Amino acid sequence: MASTSRTVAVFGAGYIGLVTGACFAALGHRVAVRDVQPERVRLLNSGDVPIYEPGLGELIAANKERLTFTLDAREALQDAEVAYICVDTPPTASGDADLSRVWAVIETLKGAPHLTAVVIKSTVPVGTGDRVRCALDDAGLAHVGYAANPEFTAEGKAVEDFLRPDRIVIGASDASTAQLITDLHDGVDGPVQTLSIASAEMVKLAANALLATKITFINEIATVCEATGADVEEVATAIGMDHRLGPHFLKAGLGYGGSCFPKDSRALRAMASNSGYPFQLLNSVIEVNDLQPRRAIQRLKTELGGLKGRRIALLGMTFKAGTDDLREAPSAVIAARLLAESAEVHCWDPMARPADIAPWNATVRHSSPGEAMSDADAAIVVTEWPELKTVDWSAAGRSMRRRVLFDGRNVLDPNTMASAGFLYMSVGRAT
Numbered sequence: 359m360a361s362t363s364r365t366v367a368v369f370g371a372g373y374i375g376l377v378t379g380a381c382f383a384a385l386g387h388r389v390a391v392r393d394v395q396p397e398r399v400r401l402l403n404s405g406d407v408p409i410y411e412p413g414l415g416e417l418i419a420a421n422k423e424r425l426t427f428t429l430d431a432r433e434a435l436q437d438a439e440v441a442y443i444c445v446d447t448p449p450t451a452s453g454d455a456d457l458s459r460v461w462a463v464i465e466t467l468k469g470a471p472h473l474t475a476v477v478i479k480s481t482v483p484v485g486t487g488d489r490v491r492c493a494l495d496d497a498g499l500a501h502v503g504y505a506a507n508p509e510f511t512a513e514g515k516a517v518e519d520f521l522r523p524d525r526i527v528i529g530a531s532d533a534s535t536a537q538l539i540t541d542l543h544d545g546v547d548g549p550v551q552t553l554s555i556a557s558a559e560m561v562k563l564a565a566n567a568l569l570a571t572k573i574t575f576i577n578e579i580a581t582v583c584e585a586t587g588a589d590v591e592e593v594a595t596a597i598g599m600d601h602r603l604g605p606h607f608l609k610a611g612l613g614y615g616g617s618c619f620p621k622d623s624r625a626l627r628a629m630a631s632n633s634g635y636p637f638q639l640l641n642s643v644i645e646v647n648d649l650q651p652r653r654a655i656q657r658l659k660t661e662l663g664g665l666k667g668r669r670i671a672l673l674g675m676t677f678k679a680g681t682d683d684l685r686e687a688p689s690a691v692i693a694a695r696l697l698a699e700s701a702e703v704h705c706w707d708p709m710a711r712p713a714d715i716a717p718w719n720a721t722v723r724h725s726s727p728g729e730a731m732s733d734a735d736a737a738i739v740v741t742e743w744p745e746l747k748t749v750d751w752s753a754a755g756r757s758m759r760r761r762v763l764f765d766g767r768n769v770l771d772p773n774t775m776a777s778a779g780f781l782y783m784s785v786g787r788a789t
């Protein structure tokens with residue numbers, strides 16, 4: 359619990375805003391979360407959580423006396439000392455971040471009676487802080503401090519990441535704003551690093567780009583392993599034992615997806631290019647990652663002797679396990695490619711919400727992996743759902759037309775799959 363309870367307005371009730379709001383309420387602050395979507399606010403006010411995030415529903419319920427949800431910015435701001443901006447910053451066609459939602463929030467801050475600080479948690483290009491400062495001054499809020507406080511929470515463990523982070527990064531306009539934001543985090547178990555606003559903005563983009571690079575590096579090593587007979591799982595384990603490299607984000611697969619890495623890496627590339635520097639390494643990372651799911655399809659196509667008329671089961675749709683999020687999921691690229699090749703696509707996923715968008719509206723959805731695989735010519739493990747560990751692969755194999763499985767996440771045991779009669783393919787392993 360924080361030693362001083364503050365009043366916070368959080369703008370945006372998406373993954374970041376809800377986790378931020380619920381965690382600040384759990385720390386003892388009074389929080390009003392404002393969103394522009396009436397249905398979202400209605401659901402939250404009726405006790406439902408519109409997204410799946412482990413522990414979030416419980417945290418909201420346990421702190422409901424300090425947590426309100428509203429459509430009305432004025433209501434959210436009536437007592438607020440701090441305004442947290444957690445709206446999305448989607449990419450424009452050029453890859454730049456679209457900040458229109460951020461500016462829309464700043465417009466609403468005019469005349470907020472008790473406001474002391476405005477904080478951006480949304481991922482923004484370096485230099486946004488200067489523009490926000492001008493906008494605040496223009497809005498008659500010259501007395502209000504400004505801080506960039508980027509988030510490093512991964513979906514599926516966002517509450518844990520917020521309350522026990524590796525670090526809390528605060529770039530503030532002045533020492534008292536930095537102290538206020540530090541105090542807000544009183545009770546959070548992690549070190550605080552205060553730095554310039556521009557550096558705080560850059561930390562977020564650079565950290566995500568480096569993680570994306572690490573994943574892409576191991577995916578490229580996997581490709582070389584396939585061609586040379588090495589096993590990427592063994593290689594990654596041994597590489598990760600070097601404390602300078604670390605074991606994390608060395609899991610080869612179908613490429614990174616989600617709402618963050620693809621968007622943020624393109625935003626950093628665009629920002630670098632706008633500043634006159636073509637970021638070659640990052641450009642290659644983005645290109646290789648785009649190719650990764652396509653390579654998997656190509657290998658399967660070669661194995662099956664073509665995809666036309668083949669029935670393919672996709673096991674998993676979300677961009678990773680532990681989330682219901684389909685944004686930039688490799689599954690969408692895979693499904694679209696299979697459909698373009700005139701294959702029939704059958705999917706299973708335990709969490710993905712029915713998404714009425716291409717390519718999903720041209721696929722058939724099943725309630726179990728076994729059902730999705732029945733009569734299939736091949737299956738592809740797209741998401742590393744733990745449920746896949748308990749599938750009876752012999753029985754599933756018997757129901758298939760051909761026992762071919764491409765394990766895009768290297769989660770299954772090659773020996774088990776061979777004993778179940780499967781022609782088993784995976785990423786970066788000579789199987």
Ligand code: UGA
Nearest residue numbers: 509510511512513573607608609611614615616618677678
């Ligand atoms: C990521 C970062 O991990 C968070 O620190 C950051 O705060 C967040 O983005 C954000 O910017 O908001 P998230 O997108 O939720 O979090 O998911 P990750 O767990 O990082 O996974 C991203 C993608 O990389 C997934 O598609 C995952 O399957 C893939 N991945 C991850 C791999 O292919 N291999 C790995 O070893 C690790």
